[in-house]
Structures are given as structure tokens and as C-alpha cells.
Amino acid sequence: MLKIYSIAIGCCAEVGRIAEVVARRDAALADQLRRAMASVALNLSEGCGSQGKNRNARYFNALGSAREVGTALEVAMAFGYVNGIDAELLTRLDQIRATLFRILPR
Numbered sequence: 001m002l003k004i005y006s007i008a009i010g011c012c013a014e015v016g017r018i019a020e021v022v023a024r025r026d027a028a029l030a031d032q033l034r035r036a037m038a039s040v041a042l043n044l045s046e047g048c049g050s051q052g053k054n055r056n057a058r059y060f061n062a063l064g065s066a067r068e069v070g071t072a073l074e075v076a077m078a079f080g081y082v083n084g085i086d087a088e089l090l091t092r093l094d095q096i097r098a099t100l101f102r103i104l105p106r
Contacts (some may be wrong), residue, residue, distance in 0.1 A: 039065035
């Protein structure tokens with residue numbers, strides 16, 4: 001299992017707490033945020049158990065979802081649903097994205 005899997009699970013907990021706050025004002029955005037973060041962890045796990053093109057597809061999905069999480073957090077801030085996002089969470093999301101970018105074929 002990739003090291004970033006455990007990082008993704010940790011991010012799930014933090015993003016879940018943020019989604020609770022967002023849900024008070026925007027249930028749809030909170031749901032999207034939760035689903036995107038779950039997709040990161042689920043696709044990382046599935047990719048670790050896959051080979052070839054299926055493995056790459058799962059990792060590409062995880063990368064796309066990790067980008068979506070970052071954007072959803074930015075949208076929540078832009079709409080004023082949250083005042084800021086913990087820098088450590090953003091660093092861990094960057095680490096997930098960077099690792100996936102490095103291991104995926106270009």
C-alpha cells in the first residue's frame with residue numbers, strides 16, 4: 001500500500017469535519033467534498049490492488065479527486081462558509097497529488 005494512503009485517510013477525517021461546517025450553508029458542496037475525499041482513498045486502495053492500465057486509471061481517478069478536494073475547499077472559502085483551511089491539511093493534499101503525479105505515466 002502506498003504511504004499516501006494513510007495520509008489520505010487522515011485527510012478524510014479533517015475534510016469530514018470541514019464538510020460538517022460547510023453543510024450548514026451548502027449541503028451539496030459538503031456532499032461533493034466528502035465524496036471527492038472518499039474517492040481519493042478508495043481509488044488509492046483499489047489502485048494498489050490493480051495492475052497495468054487498471055492501476056493507472058485508479059491512480060488518475062485519485063489524482064483528479066484530490067484536485068477536486070482542493071478546489072472544493074477553495075470554493076468553501078470563497079463563499080465564506082469557512083474562514084480558512086489548516087495549512088497542514090493543504091500540505092498533505094499537495095503531497096498526495098505530487099506523489100500520484102510522479103508515479104503516473106505521462
